[in-house]
Amino acid sequence: MDSEWEPKIVGFLCNWCCYAGADMAGTSRMQYPPNIRVIRVMCSSRLNAEMIIKAFQAGADAVFIGGCHPGDCHYVDGNYRTKKRVDVLKRLIGYVGIEPERLRLEWISAAEGEEFAKTMRELCDEIKNLGPSPLKQIAEEMV
Amino acid sequence: MERVVRKKVKELLDSGNVIAVIGLKDELGKTTPYLFRRGDDVSKLKLSPHYPLATVARKLHKADPEYKFALLCRGCDERALIEMAKRNQIDLDGIMLIGIACDEKMARECNCAVPYPSCDDIIGEPLRDLELGDPYGEFKKMSTPEKLEFWKKQFLKCNKCYGCRNICPMCFCKECELENGLWLRKGRLPPDYPVYHLIRAFHLAGKCIGCGECEKACPAGIPLMTLNRLVRDDMKDLFDYVAGTDGENVNPLYTKEEF
Numbered sequence: 457m458d459s460e461w462e463p464k465i466v467g468f469l470c471n472w473c474c475y476a477g478a479d480m481a482g483t484s485r486m487q488y489p490p491n492i493r494v495i496r497v498m499c500s501s502r503l504n505a506e507m508i509i510k511a512f513q514a515g516a517d518a519v520f521i522g523g524c525h526p527g528d529c530h531y532v533d534g535n536y537r538t539k540k541r542v543d544v545l546k547r548l549i550g551y552v553g554i555e556p557e558r559l560r561l562e563w564i565s566a567a568e569g570e571e572f573a574k575t576m577r578e579l580c581d582e583i584k585n586l587g588p589s590p591l592k593q594i595a596e597e598m599v
Numbered sequence: 600m601e602r603v604v605r606k607k608v609k610e611l612l613d614s615g616n617v618i619a620v621i622g623l624k625d626e627l628g629k630t631t632p633y634l635f636r637r638g639d640d641v642s643k644l645k646l647s648p649h650y651p652l653a654t655v656a657r658k659l660h661k662a663d664p665e666y667k668f669a670l671l672c673r674g675c676d677e678r679a680l681i682e683m684a685k686r687n688q689i690d691l692d693g694i695m696l697i698g699i700a701c702d703e704k705m706a707r708e709c710n711c712a713v714p715y716p717s718c719d720d721i722i723g724e725p726l727r728d729l730e731l732g733d734p735y736g737e738f739k740k741m742s743t744p745e746k747l748e749f750w751k752k753q754f755l756k757c758n759k760c761y762g763c764r765n766i767c768p769m770c771f772c773k774e775c776e777l778e779n780g781l782w783l784r785k786g787r788l789p790p791d792y793p794v795y796h797l798i799r800a801f802h803l804a805g806k807c808i809g810c811g812e813c814e815k816a817c818p819a820g821i822p823l824m825t826l827n828r829l830v831r832d833d834m835k836d837l838f839d840y841v842a843g844t845d846g847e848n849v850n851p852l853y854t855k856e857e858f
Binding site for chain 1: 745747781782
């Protein structure tokens with residue numbers, strides 16, 4: 457594989473917890489791979505399946521979703537909804553040949569900057585091992 | 600069997616309990632859904648091929664909620680009606696169900712584990728202990744790259760006719776996400792891979808009643824039920840929820856409870 461290749465990760469971060477956690481990682485000068493492209497959403501449950509599927513179709517090697525810890529959701533129960541959706545979607549993308557590891561849901565609070573940096577390092581390594589998303593090649597063939 | 604159904608329909612219409620019965624009619628060698636009323640020739644009533652009559656019932660009910668009619672109802676039709684009623688698409692109180700049990704050939708064609716409705720008087724012998732095995736066992740054994748190859752071949756055949764959505768008894772949204780240019784670029788054939796089929800499969804999670812109409816309607820012969828059935832099994836596995844079995848439980852994807 458091309459040693460130059462760097463994975464592209466789309467990150468949907470919840471405004472109240474994970475986004476603040478990422479901010480914390482930044483202001484504390486923690487080192488983590490810059491492969492994530494952050495999209496801030498007001499709540500992780502604002503995501504619907506279409507957005508995640510579209511991210512994969514558009515060439516994302518992985519999709520990361522960051523929300524508040526269970527019970528800490530700013531909107532009381534948003535993250536429970538996200539969890540259920542992601543569980544179903546994970547299996548679904550597995551059925552069509554996208555590795556379920558490419559979709560990752562983590563609970564990261566505003567105080568867990570180190571946790572965010574660690575998760576990013578882990579995720580990046582994992583995706584580097586998996587290689588580019590199989591959909592990318594198909595998209596190229598289809599044009 | 601058809602004779603028994605015809606007799607029953609005629610009796611029902613003559614008794615005046617219902618104004619009409621939804622069934623299938625043989626017309627010039629073609630079979631179409633038809634609303635049988637008193638005085639109509641019931642000898643043309645047919646039972647096959649299989650068609651989701653629940654959709655017809657929903658549309659009829661929407662046009663006139665006061666209209667009292669009966670419906671020739673197979674197991675899948677009943678499941679569809681239950682799911683529709685949960686989503687306020689139909690009121691089952693005004694509708695009379697004439698239960699019909701599918702024969703073994705039909706049940707095997709649809710991979711249907713429950714090929715009979717739950718009402719008391721069912722015409723035909725309900726197959727209560729049909730052993731189907733696992734029709735998707737071979738698919739489940741594939742590795743991830745093999746699955747990718749398999750679906751690539753299948754999805755690239757899609758010509759985006761929306762046939763699967765149009766026939767689906769559970770597809771009744773006024774606005775369909777599959778027509779939203781945000782997710783699926785217009786004028787692309789085959790549709791953006793694999794957005795079309797994944798969105799449909801996900802939207803049917805906890806909704807799909809497993810009638811298999813999408814697969815039968817697909818002109819390209821894409822085995823859509825493989826995907827839908829796997830998601831249906833997942834819903835049972837993850838949340839212990841099976842669509843169409845119970846009028847009370849709510850799709851866990853719509854609720855806030857933790858699992």
